[in-house]
Amino acid sequence: MHECVEPLEAMLFDLAETGAHTAQTMYAAPGWVVHNNTDLWRQAGPVDGVKWSLWPMGGVWLLQQLWGRWDYGRDRACLRRIYPLFKGAAEFFVATLVRDPQSGAMVTNPSMSPENRHPFGAALCAGPAMDAQLLRDLFAQCIKMGVLLGVDAAFGERLATLRTPLPLDRIGRAGQLQEWQQDWGMQAPELHHRHVSHLYALHPSSQINPRDTPALAAAARRSLQRRGDSATGWALGWRLNLWARLHDGEHAHRILALLLSPERTYPNLFDAHPPFQIDGNFGGIAGITEMLLQSWGGSIRLLPALPQAWPQGQVRGLRVRGAAGVDLAWRDGRLQYARLSSERGGHYTLAYGGQTLTADLSSGATMELGLHDDRLVWE
16 A cells, blocks of 8 residues: 555655755755654754754654655655655754764764653763664665666765774663663663664664574564563554564564454544554554565565464465565465565565575466475475
């Protein structure tokens, strides 16, 4: 349903205009920036509470939806249209990142880790984990877009150089993924805070994952355990997706049950933040999908977090990166078949149960795979 992103795209073009004014007047910087909140008039500066308002990553956060639209649809016209938004956002941070005198990393400053407080009386900080994670994605996306469009090679090289000294994700002394550059997590005033901003790298990004970064994935799991399962509606939606990314179907299912409980879902099925916030509904749907199918890191993972409570079932029309769709069915907790249909053609890798298969499909082609004697094979 890529058409659902169109209003957001239009809003981001508006925000790029107001955000350019904010970038110039607040930071004397090129490009554009949006902070924590906006409205009908496309406010781009810090507003509302000091605990959360001075976070300069709001535009980058929203741009990830546009990247997803392109990555799942691979429409070149879409790529050309949205590239200036990505470039403008990157230009702002090229101009405003500063070197941390203690760590030597290039950081956002001032910023904060939405919407949590560190143990030193405030939320303001330099270079929180989520900022660096978002910038790693933004810079990589800009570089790839420039290559595909054949533009801005010098700018892409500059982003690649600047991407390297961004703060790396770190594991704290309690085994948790650090939310700040400093190991402050176990001293924070709210140990069970609802936000898990520093886990952006696990989901919706895939910088952290069990396959490529098992130690960081284990630290993300530890962070989730320490934060606890109790949260508001939208925060449960995020936790559901995070546990699915960790391939823990049983814990994901428990989170889904909490999300659908009377405390978090009204009788009309609206999410109860409370009050109603659509984030919880959309997060729940996304989480169910992540339990059944994941598409990141160049692979399509079939039934990666299937709980025992769903021994059989089928889904049709799920979308994967690379402009393709997947239908799949399972019985007795085992894959029966998966059908891959490519809209634009491409190379695809599918994984299930520790096995992988690859296929090169032409535009409009369909292939089906299944299990034979526990081996994953093309039918």
